[in-house]
Amino acid sequence: MGLPSRISGLLPALLSSLAAVTVALLAGAMVIVFTGDDPVEAYRALFSGAFGGRRPIAETLVAATPLICGGLAFAVAAKAGMFNIGIEGQLLVAGLASGLVGAYAWNLPASIYLPLGVLSAMAAGGIWGAIPGVLKARFGSHEVITTIMLNYLAERLINYVISTEERFPVDPRSQSTQPVDPEARLPNLLDGTRLHWGFVLALVAAVVLWYVLFRTTLGYRVRAVGLSRGAAAYAGIPWGRTIVLAMVASGVLAGLAGAGQTLGLQGRHINLSAGYGFTAIAVGLVGRNHPVGVVGAGILFGAITSGATRMQNTAGTSKEIVQVLQGLVILSVAAFAAAGHFRLGQRLSARFGGGSAGRASGNDRSSGVGMGPEIEPQPGPPVL
Amino acid sequence: MDDFFSFDLLTATLRFSAPLIFAAMGGLLCERAGVMNIALEGFMLVGAFAAAAGTYYAETPFAGLVAGMAAAMLAATIHAFWCVTLRGDQIVAGTAINLLGVGIPAFLLQRIWGTPGGSPQVERLPGIGAGLNVLVPVALVLVPIVHYVVYQTRAGLRIQAAGEHPRAAASVGIDVVRYRYACVIASGALAGLGGAYLSIGDLSQYTNNMAAGRGFIAIAAVIFGNWTPFGTLGATLLFGAAQATRVQVQALGLNVAPDLIGALPYLLTLIVITGLVRRSDPPAGLGKHATAE
Numbered sequence: 001m002g003l004p005s006r007i008s009g010l011l012p013a014l015l016s017s018l019a020a021v022t023v024a025l026l027a028g029a030m031v032i033v034f035t036g037d038d039p040v041e042a043y044r045a046l047f048s049g050a051f052g053g054r055r056p057i058a059e060t061l062v063a064a065t066p067l068i069c070g071g072l073a074f075a076v077a078a079k080a081g082m083f084n085i086g087i088e089g090q091l092l093v094a095g096l097a098s099g100l101v102g103a104y105a106w107n108l109p110a111s112i113y114l115p116l117g118v119l120s121a122m123a124a125g126g127i128w129g130a131i132p133g134v135l136k137a138r139f140g141s142h143e144v145i146t147t148i149m150l151n152y153l154a155e156r157l158i159n160y161v162i163s164t165e166e167r168f169p170v171d172p173r174s175q176s177t178q179p180v181d182p183e184a185r186l187p188n189l190l191d192g193t194r195l196h197w198g199f200v201l202a203l204v205a206a207v208v209l210w211y212v213l214f215r216t217t218l219g220y221r222v223r224a225v226g227l228s229r230g231a232a233a234y235a236g237i238p239w240g241r242t243i244v245l246a247m248v249a250s251g252v253l254a255g256l257a258g259a260g261q262t263l264g265l266q267g268r269h270i271n272l273s274a275g276y277g278f279t280a281i282a283v284g285l286v287g288r289n290h291p292v293g294v295v296g297a298g299i300l301f302g303a304i305t306s307g308a309t310r311m312q313n314t315a316g317t318s319k320e321i322v323q324v325l326q327g328l329v330i331l332s333v334a335a336f337a338a339a340g341h342f343r344l345g346q347r348l349s350a351r352f353g354g355g356s357a358g359r360a361s362g363n364d365r366s367s368g369v370g371m372g373p374e375i376e377p378q379p380g381p382p383v384l
Numbered sequence: 385m386d387d388f389f390s391f392d393l394l395t396a397t398l399r400f401s402a403p404l405i406f407a408a409m410g411g412l413l414c415e416r417a418g419v420m421n422i423a424l425e426g427f428m429l430v431g432a433f434a435a436a437a438g439t440y441y442a443e444t445p446f447a448g449l450v451a452g453m454a455a456a457m458l459a460a461t462i463h464a465f466w467c468v469t470l471r472g473d474q475i476v477a478g479t480a481i482n483l484l485g486v487g488i489p490a491f492l493l494q495r496i497w498g499t500p501g502g503s504p505q506v507e508r509l510p511g512i513g514a515g516l517n518v519l520v521p522v523a524l525v526l527v528p529i530v531h532y533v534v535y536q537t538r539a540g541l542r543i544q545a546a547g548e549h550p551r552a553a554a555s556v557g558i559d560v561v562r563y564r565y566a567c568v569i570a571s572g573a574l575a576g577l578g579g580a581y582l583s584i585g586d587l588s589q590y591t592n593n594m595a596a597g598r599g600f601i602a603i604a605a606v607i608f609g610n611w612t613p614f615g616t617l618g619a620t621l622l623f624g625a626a627q628a629t630r631v632q633v634q635a636l637g638l639n640v641a642p643d644l645i646g647a648l649p650y651l652l653t654l655i656v657i658t659g660l661v662r663r664s665d666p667p668a669g670l671g672k673h674a675t676a677e
Contacts (some may be wrong), residue, residue, distance in 0.1 A: 031488075031491070035491070035492070035495045036495075083475050085422075085475070085479070135654070135657070135658060138658075139657075139658040139659055139660070140659075141654075141657040141658055141659075142657070142666075144420070144422060144475055145603065145604070145607060145653070145657055146654060146657060148422070148600050148603070148604075149604065149650040149651075149653050149654050149657075150650075150654070152597060152600070152601075152647075152650045153647055153650045153651065153654075156643045156644070156646050156647040156650070157643070157647070159643045159646075160641055160643035160644065160647075163643070164641075278479070278482075278483065281476075281479050282479075282483075285476065318490075318491055318494035318495065320487055320490035320491040320493075320494055321487070321491050322487070323483050323484070323486050323487025323490065323491075324483075324484060324487035324488055324491055325487075326483050326487070327480045327481070327482075327483035327484035327487055328480075328484070330476060330477075330479055330480035330483065331462075331466060331477065331480040331484075333476075334466060334470070334472040334473060334476045334477055334480065335466065335470055335472065337472065337473075337476075338466075338470040338471055338472040339470075
């Protein structure tokens, strides 16, 4: 498989994502016009706020960091056919765990303390992600419902811990943990900016995830299970164990996002949801659940987030438009994916000359997570 | 303990349950027709905002009520278009609607009143005493109505057919698409009422993200109630009681962590959904489309 063919294989996905984002930005422009502002001016301010200089670029990458990790978290679960809405809760629980570990201020060198902090976040995220995986594998409980419940349980748990001063190193008045020990902090990456090593960790995570998903048996199993549970079972791949593993990986990646926020950006866990876990869903969808696409989409959404302040100040368009744009992007991606299914169905039924081709049941949830053209159903079981 | 189990606790339970009842009845109709609706939260927010805005401009809360329902029905129509007509993923579309439900009101709030956190004070719906407003009895009356519609009417049986086995329903001539549209839009109207309850019933202004997860709790209530109207009512009352108890515990300064009581509805739902305590049987056709293509 040569490089050119790989690239040409990804091209339709890239074009379709770009088209979806463009349509969403145009729809956003209509919203801006409707409220009496100039969309060209607004978007120009947004762009210069996101990329116009060293500091804006750094801020864009700061905002992109949790979104890339979260997007990867969404992607790995989606590859296994699981829709993880629980990234938010996994991220927050992980942030709290690393915040507590860091705030205890044990007398440890950075070479031990920092990895310990990051690992504690990944462990906490992994556990929070494992629960819906196990519930699905064991009882068939729908992961969307369980992850939503776990988001709220995370919120209550964090509230409880942060207000329990006598037992934990927290500061209820500022609604956060105590500041993290300097030895446990992720160091700054670029002087004079807030960019920290969490961004590098996010990129490393993307590379690792790409390798595992596309170059190892494990990744093959995850993808096989996501494409078709039945076919994977036929090939002897244990469905339950694989989805639990994918959910743990998803939680671990969400945990990395939490570690970046707590040990990198804020230096403490703050009891406030920035909603990164939900934006991460958009990032995963736009990035077609491919690690490279997720990095690109994460930077795009990071840019929209960080440029919004400049847009509000110079063009007067309120920065709440960001969430509107995110919603529009998701709708747009979903519409493009749906259009793709229609075309696919027509192609297949033309080829096989019957109405039974295509998405035969039309209801295989595992293929409905907007995973792009990669998930075209293969005739016959996968060859191992 | 006399202080604790009081008339106040009962009225507070009703107060907290009412918006959940509206949203949950909408969610129930939707799921019974086979459309998974995680967009209830977004519908509630849009409804709450439009109710406050409608009351602000028309200077009567009844106009606000209509505006809230209409706006949420519009959002629901978009949701239905994506889920039913485009055959997109129902969870993806719901996630988008929820983001828009937070974003659009926040954006318009800034635009209309220039205030970031909430709208100005508007007139409230009339009360019926004990801190309750007119929508509380409406919510309670709604439950037997939904029960009657789902189990006793031709439309209700067709809704059930569309939800249990959409392709079989379609094959006997039931217009599954039409019933699903109707149910999603009805869920918008009801969740919109639930939203209006929050902004012009319980409070007298819209504040950002004021649904605070009630749309999701409503979904939990539907599951908890095993997709039956009276079961769902019981679940909303239980969840409302948990919230009322939390407030009561805080007010009385009891030595129970309010967050642990607040966590109960979610924890119970997690347990119920495993099917260990009692069988959980969702509509068999939930999330499935009526036709192969």
